[in-house]
Amino acid sequence: MAKKKVQTIFKCSNCGYTQPRWMGRCPECNEWNTLEECTIDKNANTPVFGGNGNFAVTKAKPIPLSKVDPMNGTRILTGISEFDRVLGGGAMKRSAILIGGEPGIGKSTLLLQTVATLTANGIKGHILYVSGEESASQIRARADRLNLNCNNIEILCTTRLEDVEDALNALNPIFTVIDSIQTMFSIEAGSVPATVNQLKYCAQQLISWIKERDAVMCMSAHITKEGSIAGPKSLEHMVDTVISFERNTDEIRFLRALKNRFGSIDELGLFAMGEKGLSIVEDPSTLFITRREGTIPAGIAIVPVFEGSRVFMVEIQALTVPAKASFTHVYSEKIDSSRVSRIAAVIEKRAGIKFSDQDIYINVAGGFKLTESAIDAGLAAALYSARTNIALNAKIAVVGEISLAGEIRPVTKLKQRVKAAQILGFETVVCPDTGSHCTKVQNIKELVKQIF
Ligand code: TYD
């Protein structure tokens, strides 16, 4: 019997997931009514979508892996150290980077500063900045206000994808900015702008172009109220790197990778937005401690935490008040409330301080989210201090994981944490190990005895 060449599949228009039968709800992204029927001809050179939303247009053949060029040293350093850090040591050539963030967060500013830094550092090749949102004179005015070097930056203000493709083919730029991908439009993808199809088609055309070139493309994207990139989820699958630009405080901005094919997603980039645009934060390790003269109030403990490869000193604030209702509540956004309840229960059982009739409020200065288990001991110190109204010594930092039995357990990279605290003037770190600038504690009782 002849082999069947044409196959019918159902593909989700949101996330690109494919499966053989129709369903009302996509099992991958849980969106309703997004599975659409499509046929694929196994032998044709027409686009065949894979599960990740990418497609192959030509038949491919296997080659020996040992003969493949490993593309060593094919990153472009943007020259903006915090951006390079989040990218995993610069932008990989042949890659597409998506930078998502709410309007006004500073995406256009970051991208303009990036291309200006590239030219200032003498990058060889053209740089193309495509804007579908601002006029050329607005961009020039911004560049002048920020004292940026505009030499060798080609600017193209359009929303027509075909104009962008012409410019790409004419200039063959080494670095291209698309600001933003959501403004791009092609008649090939239907006559209605800003549809899911438009977005996917335009992104796919641009990504296909960059995949064939030793160059980098950065696309900005708006995010929805819920915080995800506006448009289909498959847009995130199509690009190599997804970076989120977030507001921390009014001035401080966080840059973090949500996905990175060429690096870790643990690194955090920090910027301050000021009159001269985005700048590097001078002393980031103390950014999350409120600076005070003399003593610190009760309920506060300082913890050395790791974020990517850097240590930050972070202030945990606790407040306990008698419960207003017959049941108690933990109000904690920056530290998981189940962790707070667990540590409070351990103190109650092992150190004899009652929390079970108290409402607990926990905050972290600077709006930092803490997920490391190494914060347990600091959290315990803040809770104990809040409940007893006895303040910690301002020169003490605390770190350690706490078991349900009340033991203080070792944490990763303790030496680096202690070193960071020492540099910033902390006299000792209460922790589960001995060493210079360390005060060893083995359980919660010893911790209380040493600190209070
Ligand atoms: P922008 O880069 O246009 O944001 P996005 O592209 O993400 O929408 O940034 C606009 C905001 O940044 C605007 O609120 C003004 C502020 N800003 C400054 O505070 N200082 C500056 O030097 C610049 C250029 C912008």
Ligand code: MG
């Ligand atoms: Mg913008």
